[in-house]
Amino acid sequence: MKLFVRIFSTLLVLAAFCFADTTSITPVDSTKTATDSVITQETKKHAVWIKLEGDVEPSMYDFCARAIDDALQENPDYIVFEINTFGGRLDAAFDIVDTIMAVKGPTTIALVKKKAISAGSLIALACQKLYMLEATTIGDCAPIVQGGDGTPQIVGEKIQSPLRAKFRNLAQRNGYPELLSSAFVTPELEILELTATLDKGKKSQRDTTLIIEGSKYSVLDSAAKAFWGAPKILVKEGELLTMTDKEAQELGFSKGTFKDRSEFETALAIESRSEVETTLGEDIASAIAAIAGILLILGFGALYIEFKTPGFGLFGIIGIILIGIVFLGQFAPQLDGYIPAILLVAGVALFLVEIFVMPGTFLFGVGGIACMILALALSYSPADIPDYVPEAVEESFDATPWLFGLLYMLTCAAIALVFPIAASKYLIPLLPEGWTPMLKTDLETAASPTEAVQEVSVGDEGIAKTFLRPVGQALINGKLFDVQTHGEIIEASTRIKVTAVQEGHIWVTVAKAEMEG
Structure with missing residues (x-):
């Protein structure tokens, strides 16, 4: 009997261990609440910011492609494209759109900082989600060219058709209103919103809406028009769709509107973030692109003057330099690490032109010295800042060590001028009468x-x-x-x-x- 009790007790204990909920033995922190656990889980989001500002040019595409590659190295949850542009070249915008659409893994988000007009709206819709800050606008992507009288004109259907198709493709892919997306491009579209009440008078009563072209509404029979009631005009014929932040949210484009970046990050539970900065080469390429038209006009004008005068002189050199700047500006991002060396060589070349080709003009000499000083300044890195510089000052130059290099060399130049100035004032008067350092x-x-x-x-x-x-x-x-x-x-x-x-x-x-x- 005792043996039976022992065996039964042993089996009972084993059964208790086998069927026990092992999670109950996990230590629990009594100070944590359910809310705390949710916040902890959500705040582990990491975002990488990429700023797309200024004209949409090939230089912006070069930066965007590099920035996305750099961002993916961090394995982020979000890649946020902060957009502020009036638009620009469609070919560059298409390249940027294709690059964004090719991103796998992180959620791509467009945050309109001020405006996403024309090509900027195309880039915004390439992202999986769209958010806007307060008092911002998006839309108006009709392709334009300069007419014969100098005024801008909307291009024909041959260009509009593929652009509309691109907008529809982005709308289908990312869940934006497809018909309204076409109204970004074509002013001939009239877009209406129809609203009807279903199950009127019942508990299940609800409103339903339909967005339709004006031309299709006009062919509805009287019964259908009575069912839908008076239409609301969303886009008038002859106008392009341009929306404020509130309108974009109401029409289903924007997921939300925020006061600032901080509020946006809080809403998306972004705990950590980094930002991809532009390189020196990309900044130079962007600056040249902004004034490329002016440089070309001045360059060809200088060459025309040179052709009208005998020999080869100042205007020919200026024309070649200006046109060369525009041409080389396309390759500035690829030459980023070589820019100081290029500037140094250019400075020496200009200085030699001043000495041997066009002495007395001073233009090339000053330009050469400026290029050499800038080259030396750009060659500085944070490690080059001397130890005797106060730590607070050093930290302020961490992001722009070239600025320290520039100030450092200008200071040295100023000190170097002290000796000849002092010598001319105090030393030369002490020299014997009639003696002078000049021939x-x-x-x-x-x-x-x-x-x-x-x-x-x-x-x-x-x-x-x-x-x-x-x-x-x-x-x-x-x-x-x-x-x-x-x-x-x-x-x-x-x-x-x-x-x-x-x-x-x-x-x-x-x-x-x-x-x-």
Whole structure:
């Protein structure tokens, strides 16, 4: 009997262990509530911000593609595209849209900061979700070109059709109103909203709405029109759909409106975030793209003037430089790490042009020095900031170490100027009488620009003392003057003849006797 009791007791204990809820032995923190656990779980969201601001250009696409690649490395929950643009080039917008649509994993979100107009609205709808800040707008994506009279004109159906198809595709993919999306592009559409009450007078009474084209509503029979009642015009014929933040939410585009970024992050339970910054090359490409038209106009204008004047001179060099800037601006993002070296080489080249090709103009010399200073400044990194710089100051330059480099070199240049200024004021007066650091011949022969008008006349002849490329110096009537040719290059020691004297400038050419010889 005792043996039976022992066996039965043992089996009972084993059964208790087998069927017991093992979760009951997990330690529980009595200070935590259900709300706390939900917040803890939700606040583990991580977002990466990508700002799309300014004109939609190929440079924006280059940045967007790189930024998305960088963002995916962080394995975020959200990729937030903060949009603020009046639009731009459709080809660049299509490339950006395709890049956003190719994102796998994180939820893509468009947050309209101020405006998403034209191509900006296309980019916004490429994202899976759309949110807007207060007092923002979105819409108006009709493609336009400049007409013959200089006024902007909406392009024809050949361009509108594929653009409408793109909007419909994005609407179908991301759950936006499809018909209203077409009204972003085509002003000929009239969009109406119809509302009817179902099961009127019953507990199940409810309203239903229908968005329809005006042309389709006009062909409804009287019974159907009576059922739906008076229509509400959402988009008038001849107008493009442009919505405020509230209208976008009412019409089913926006998921919500927020006062600022902080409120947006709280609503989406974003606990941590990072932001992809533009590189120096991308900033340069964006800046050049913004003024590319002006640079091209000035560049071709300078080349036209050069073609109308003999030889090759200042305007030809300026034209080539301006057009070259526009061309190389397309490759600035790819050359980001080489920009300081490129600037240094460009600075040295400009300085050599000032010395050997066009002496006396100062334009190329100043430009060369500026390029070299900027190159050295951009080569600075946070590690280059000296240890003696206070920590608070060093932290302020962490994001822009090049600015510290620029200030550092300008300070050195200012200190370097102290010695010659002090020497001219205090040291030179102590030198023996008659002694000067300048060459005596220069003092005796140099002439001021005003003397050129008084002492040099058309037809006077002299000797070129330096190479005239086309600017240089010549000895005329026993004095040294700055002179300029009409574009030709004249070697030193060549006999020259004055052809014009205008506003202190002396224009010369090779003397006739020299040419015959």
